[in-house]
Amino acid sequence: MTQETEHVQCLIIGSGPAGYTAAIYAARADLKPVMYTGIVPGGQLTQTTDVDNFPGYPNGIMGPEMMEDFRKQAERFGTDIRFGYVTKVDFSTQPHQVVVDESKTITADTVIIATGASAKWLGLESEQKYNGFGVSACAVCDGFFFKGQDVAIVGAGDTAAEEATYLAKLCKTVHMLVRRDEFRASKAMQHRVLNTPNIIIHYNSETKEILGDGKNVTGVRIVNNVNSEEKTIPVTGFFVAIGHNPNTEIFKGWLDMDETGYLITKPDSTQTNIEGVFACGDAQDKLWRQAVTAAGTGCIAALESERYLAAKEHQPVKSVIA
Structure with a gap:
């Protein structure tokens, strides 16, 4: 044909x-x-x-x-x-x-x-469930909606570091989840993150599940990939910045x-x-x-x-x- x-x-x-x-x-x-x-x-x-x-x-x-x-x-x-x-x-x-x-x-x-x-995603079912309802891949786009709130961001490169510092200007606390024991970001971006007091860095941390009430994000469950210790962090926003x-x-x-x-x-x-x-x-x-x-x-x-x-x-x- x-x-x-x-x-x-x-x-x-x-x-x-x-x-x-x-x-x-x-x-x-x-x-x-x-x-x-x-x-x-x-x-x-x-x-x-x-x-x-x-x-x-x-x-x-x-x-x-x-x-x-x-x-x-x-x-x-x-x-x-x-x-x-x-x-x-x-x-x-x-x-x-x-x-x-x-x-x-x-x-x-x-x-x-x-x-x-x-956007690259983590591949979690809960990530897709709450996408647009607390989960975002763009801090510049959506950070404003979480003004004065506690949020988490996953990533360790320059983009994640830049978005974490951006969120820190708006949010009460930014929990930065880094999967290894070090950043991949440039030294300049690392210094910027480390010198921002309301950014809390969680090294060796993998995201297990994004928690919610069925409508919006309420927290994130992470596991330490060295000692397998699990903990839950209360947050209302979860940002994915892995590229x-x-x-x-x-x-x-x-x-x-x-x-x-x-x-x-x-x-x-x-x-x-x-x-x-x-x-x-x-x-x-x-x-x-x-x-x-x-x-x-x-x-x-x-x-x-x-x-x-x-x-x-x-x-x-x-x-x-x-």
Whole structure:
């Protein structure tokens, strides 16, 4: 059976703040973007509850509702949003070739990658049960909700140390659970943690279970992996800071990426090493990972796509930067 083929000017792979913002700008520039949402339309924010730090929502908004707003705005300008998962790419020719759901080939003049990243979790049943109800993988996103309360954070790297010190400014006590007898964080970050009086460090500690009352987190049960001693720490928030995995596996061998899989773009640009392929959001941002920064790079990716196409066709740029 012959595989179906379709050609588009601008293909956006992935949704979420980066993908939807890219779609809004690309559609307004008359690039007639086609978006494939991926397995989780809307990305990580659809798995969160309150979002209080995105401009324009003075009373806060639920993550899934916010992504629905983004989707509607992208559709209003003409974005063709489709549910589907990219299973293969071929960036060796122009136009680029992308296979969706192993059944349809899309050829695209420009490709915007907004596949995001997924937080690493401990793998506990209780962790998923209370995800969004006291359990979080983003202290900057959710720390405010635990102001004046006791919380725990698991991790030993720079991200965990940075998030622990951030939480310490808001929370009464931060219990930092380190699985070994030392940090993996840089010396500077270690000193910052050790010099913060309301951070209590629990070395050689494994999380056994996150406790709750059926609705919200009430504590965490940990075990010392040296002497097997167990204890329960009362907390209302539990933060996981053991890293993220960028959703970029499919681009290996085609696009430059660092040792952890984050796509590498040119300085002050979303342009990858392949002409006409742009990367935005958490797939290329391992530092900030915020909805608003993802949206910003999505905007840049669309504007750069437009300029790339205009230069190829010797046409004036249509969009107005406001």
